[in-house]
Amino acid sequence: MYDLKNSSKNVIRNIKRYTIVGILIFIISFISVIALIVNQSSESTIEYYLEKYGNTATIDLDPEQMSMNFSKNDGGQSTGGPMSITPIDFETYQDFADSSYVESVSYQQMTMVSNEDLKVNDDNEQTTNQPDNKMMVQGSNGMQMDGNMFSLIGSDDFSTSSYFKDNANILVEGDMPSADGDVLISTDLASYNDLAVGDTVAFNDMLEGNEVQLTISGLYTAATSEQMMMGMQNNIFTNYNTVSQFTEEMTNITATYTLTSYAVASDFEQELYDKGLDEMYYVNNNITLLNQITGPVETTMGMLSNLLIIVFITGGAILIFINLLILRERKYEIGVLRALGMKTRQVTKGLIYEMIIVTTVAMLLATVVGTVFAQPISDSLIASNNVSQEMTPMKSSGNGPTMIRGGMMEQTTEETITTIETKIDFKVLLITLAINMILVLITTFVASGFINRQHPNEILREQ
Amino acid sequence: MSILSVKNLSYAYDGENNVLKDVNISFDAQKTYAIVGKSGSGKTTLISLLSGLDKKQSGEIYLNDQEISNYDIDEYRASEVGIIFQRYNLLNNFTVLDNILMAMRIAGQEVSTTKAIELLERVGLEEQMKDSLPLNLSGGQQQRVAIARTLAKNCKVIIADEPTGNLDEETELDILRLLKDLADNEGKSVIIVTHSNVIAKSAEHVFSITNGVVNSIK
Numbered sequence: 017m018y019d020l021k022n023s024s025k026n027v028i029r030n031i032k033r034y035t036i037v038g039i040l041i042f043i044i045s046f047i048s049v050i051a052l053i054v055n056q057s058s059e060s061t062i063e064y065y066l067e068k069y070g071n072t073a074t075i076d077l078d079p080e081q082m083s084m085n086f087s088k089n090d091g092g093q094s095t096g097g098p099m100s101i102t103p104i105d106f107e108t109y110q111d112f113a114d115s116s117y118v119e120s121v122s123y124q125q126m127t128m129v130s131n132e133d134l135k136v137n138d139d140n141e142q143t144t145n146q147p148d149n150k151m152m153v154q155g156s157n158g159m160q161m162d163g164n165m166f167s168l169i170g171s172d173d174f175s176t177s178s179y180f181k182d183n184a185n186i187l188v189e190g191d192m193p194s195a196d197g198d199v200l201i202s203t204d205l206a207s208y209n210d211l212a213v214g215d216t217v218a219f220n221d222m223l224e225g226n227e228v229q230l231t232i233s234g235l236y237t238a239a240t241s242e243q244m245m246m247g248m249q250n251n252i253f254t255n256y257n258t259v260s261q262f263t264e265e266m267t268n269i270t271a272t273y274t275l276t277s278y279a280v281a282s283d284f285e286q287e288l289y290d291k292g293l294d295e296m297y298y299v300n301n302n303i304t305l306l307n308q309i310t311g312p313v314e315t316t317m318g319m320l321s322n323l324l325i326i327v328f329i330t331g332g333a334i335l336i337f338i339n340l341l342i343l344r345e346r347k348y349e350i351g352v353l354r355a356l357g358m359k360t361r362q363v364t365k366g367l368i369y370e371m372i373i374v375t376t377v378a379m380l381l382a383t384v385v386g387t388v389f390a391q392p393i394s395d396s397l398i399a400s401n402n403v404s405q406e407m408t409p410m411k412s413s414g415n416g417p418t419m420i421r422g423g424m425m426e427q428t429t430e431e432t433i434t435t436i437e438t439k440i441d442f443k444v445l446l447i448t449l450a451i452n453m454i455l456v457l458i459t460t461f462v463a464s465g466f467i468n469r470q471h472p473n474e475i476l477r478e479q
Numbered sequence: 480m481s482i483l484s485v486k487n488l489s490y491a492y493d494g495e496n497n498v499l500k501d502v503n504i505s506f507d508a509q510k511t512y513a514i515v516g517k518s519g520s521g522k523t524t525l526i527s528l529l530s531g532l533d534k535k536q537s538g539e540i541y542l543n544d545q546e547i548s549n550y551d552i553d554e555y556r557a558s559e560v561g562i563i564f565q566r567y568n569l570l571n572n573f574t575v576l577d578n579i580l581m582a583m584r585i586a587g588q589e590v591s592t593t594k595a596i597e598l599l600e601r602v603g604l605e606e607q608m609k610d611s612l613p614l615n616l617s618g619g620q621q622q623r624v625a626i627a628r629t630l631a632k633n634c635k636v637i638i639a640d641e642p643t644g645n646l647d648e649e650t651e652l653d654i655l656r657l658l659k660d661l662a663d664n665e666g667k668s669v670i671i672v673t674h675s676n677v678i679a680k681s682a683e684h685v686f687s688i689t690n691g692v693v694n695s696i697k
Contacts, residue, residue: 018584025573025577029572029573349572352569353570356557356562356582356628356632357555357556358585359553360553473532
């Protein structure tokens with residue numbers, strides 16, 4: 017108790033010197049607390065998004081493999097014929113779904129249908145490459161169809177479909193198409209053609225010319241103006257079986273596998289290759305999308321981690337230097353104590369106590385201030401990294417389709433992390449404490465070396 | 480009875496010229512000793528060795544019939560031998576009281592403010608001075624604090640290096656009386672290195688050092 021009391025007094029006796037030490041420890045602790053809080057909160061946020069997006073997987077074509085295969089064939093180095101990609105049939109998709117990594121699976125199929133009386137809402141200039149979506153199509157049965165073209169998208173689970181996931185499109189009237197022949201059209205298309213829930217419309221399949229009567233079960237609205245600009249308000253949604261009524265060739269199938277966890281994505285991919293998945297395909301679990309969303313947060317984490325390392329090393333070195341200067345100034349005091357019989361370890365122990373007192377005060381202060389400033393600092397860094405990401409080419413924003421690794425059109429998201437909820441927890445406190453204790457230990461080790469080199473008689477003679 | 484004794488003690492700083500040559504002396508409890516000699520004669524070297532501030536090169540030093548190399552040298556300085564320096568060597572940013580309490584702590588004694596104040600009064604200082612910083616005191620007062628600090632360690636041997644070297648005559652006599660009192664009434668063996676004739680005259684035994692050779696002259 018006396019030692020601690022004396023060390024407290026020593027801190028006050030050497031208040032000017034220890035103020036410098038305290039400021040340095042405050043800076044190190046402040047940056048540690050900010051970096052640790054932001055990193056900890058960022059990890060939770062990233063984990064959330066991984067769980068949100070990363071646990072669904074689709075099977076897409078791999079452009080790298082396609083390009084390599086094409087080059088081989090083009091260069092004549094391959095003995096094989098022209099590049100051929102075996103489409104994945106429905107049974108194979110079902111076989112892939114039979115996996116311990118898969119929690120559930122939903123299938124989606126799309127075909128192009130037409131109706132010559134139905135007007136396409138083409139208010140948007142961006143769709144002028146296909147004015148009115150009107151075109152002449154030669155059907156497989158030789159029948160020529162003249163009409164407006166619509167995408168008929170069938171899914172057995174719209175909750176996992178990128179068209180409806182996270183409110184990309186929102187049902188505003190009626191019901192989702194559950195029965196065969198039910199369809200969901202956009203409010204724009206409905207008002208444009210004076211259609212309402214319950215009306216029946218006939219559509220022709222563009223490939224085989226089959227005509228099927230479809231009943232409007234509900235209306236949806238596009239969540240963003242960008243979606244409308246892409247002409248997505250002309251999409252018609254139905255159930256999976258309804259699309260099958262138009263065409264028997266189910267080649268445009270997408271299976272969305274909900275995995276047990278995002279972490280099993282690579283294991284699932286390997287399993288599919290083991291089951292015979294062509295190397296032209298890969299398992300897409302929205303990594304691009306995830307990177308797009310979490311990129312700024314990860315960049316912020318990286319920046320703060322690097323800053324923490326730099327501050328720790330630089331601050332530690334400065335702290336050692338300042339402590340050596342303090343020890344030199346207190347050499348006489350050390351000499352007297354040693355001459356009176358105080359052991360080196362007792363002198364060192366006193367210095368440790370002094371450092372612990374200063375460190376504790378500075379760390380507590382830094383923890384409070386750091387906790388307060390963590391939120392604005394992280395918001396500011398994330399905002400700045402969001403701007404950097406937007407300015408980086410190849411990174412898409414908006415809700416339009418984007419070319420990704422699979423070469424397929426994939427729905428992206430407007431979702432951007434602008435803030436993370438920063439909060440201090442026990443782990444942050446523990447790591448901050450550990451960082452400071454390491455600094456105390458290092459400085460003490462150096463101090464101990466300094467004290468050991470000094471012989472009391474020599475110090476007193478110098479005086 | 481001899482409490483501290485030296486046998487065949489020699490010491491050379493450069494390994495060749497002996498500052499001390501084959502010294503054989505002993506010190507008893509309850510007695511005051513003066514060691515006199517010219518500057519550079521080896522007086523300070525002798526008390527540095529006796530107090531454990533320097534390591535001996537050859538010969539033996541016994542405390543209570545035990546060779547001091549058997550002691551932990553820090554503990555030897557802490558609780559067996561008390562040193563009073565010419566320049567006091569107080570901790571200047573410690574208060575008078577804290578200087579004494581620290582000595583108690585180092586010696587492994589109970590750290591008692593009451594006892595420290597008693598010691599201050601014992602050396603002729605008032606209680607109010609306990610919170611003063613040493614540099615605010617006169618030389619004589621600082622030396623009294625240094626003596627109180629030595630007493631706080633409760634050592635049997637007190638070694639003083641020119642304790643009155645920086646003091647006026649009146650103060651010198653006060654300090655001398657105090658040191659003699661420690662020997663006479665508290666049973667300490669008090670060894671004083673001095674240039675002062677007053678101290679030499681009042682000491683019960685006087686050793687003279689000339690070129691490293693010690694002779695008993697009283």
